[in-house]
Amino acid sequence: MIDPFRWIADILIYGALGLPQGEHLADALHFFVMDVGKIFFMLVAIIYLMGWFRALVSPEKVRNFIRGRSKFAARGMACGLGAVTPFCSCSSVPLFIGFVEAGIPLGVTFSFLITSPMINEVAVVLLASILGWKLAALYVAAGLTVGFVGGIVMERFKPEKWVEAYVWKIQMGEAGEQTVDNSLRGRHLYAWGETAAIVKRIWTWVLLGIGVGALFHGYVPVDLAQNLGNGLFSVPAAVLMGVPLYNSAIGAIPVAEAMLLKGVGLGTTLAFMMSVAALSVPEMLILRKVVRWPALGLFCLVLTCAFILVGFGFNGLDSLLHFSRGA
């Protein structure tokens, strides 16, 4: 299959600039040009298309849907809905409070907070287009499981005691029906608005991710990547590296792409991706407004352990079943 972006990168870097293929800077630049074209094109296309079909799944509707359900059902729904709802970090606080106010168990709320940043439909489709459907499906399955189990574990520690007092006192109103324009033009405007807004918000992060991926691709030797990127210590190392690093799930994709191309283990790569997306200092600082540090510390610890397990699990599975594309 002809890849137009690879073709453009070939012409620009190896052709016009005349840089030799195989040389570090050349390869890094090639990766950069190719991925910038590929990712931004697909980002715009995917968000726009999704914008057309997305029946407004709002947190308010999610909340009303979940409240009053059995814990098992609520948890499953929270994970599933967290995966399909778009998420902006600054909404964490009102969302958290809204869920608590509705009487939704804290563990369920945490499940939602885990899956939301990790899995969003744009990242999944992007992942599928760049790295294949099998990988995307694995990522989603792993993410949902971590969300589900993570919520249960959080609950065992009775996090209610760590929620700030004012949260329990807030009364939430009903927003009422908003006018939604469902005409063709209305939907186009909505989809286009979403596309512009999301791209505007994440383009620097995506560029950063592509930059890191490009450097990895151009400068990290294959043997080094394969030696360090597989084996027992690679998984915890990858997860711990991802903790202080922050990027959206989308921005982490080009880095994962570079890692897999160099032969880094599948589990190691997935663990890294999840760690980068789900654990972020900005998010923790925002959530601090509603829960105290012990809860946040526990949250990070639970996720770190979960991602390490996912990493080991998939490295093992891959050696048996060969999911990943090789270098």
Add this chain to the structure above:
Amino acid sequence: MKIEILGSGCKSCQTVYENTQAALTATGKTAEVVKVEDMATILGYGVMKTPGLVIDGTVKISGRIPTAEEIANLL
């Protein structure tokens, strides 16, 4: 007319503020525009996903950034 922009201070909320000002200039209407960051008030309106746009006490838009044109139509 009182317009309240609900948000916790992130960039999206700032954009809504700017779009609202643009809409007011475009339509030539005047209104008191207030940025609301207090969680209790925001949730009191039933909004869980910021930014939110409230006109004279009614939530018109929540969870997304409306264009200046869209806001102008609402005025």
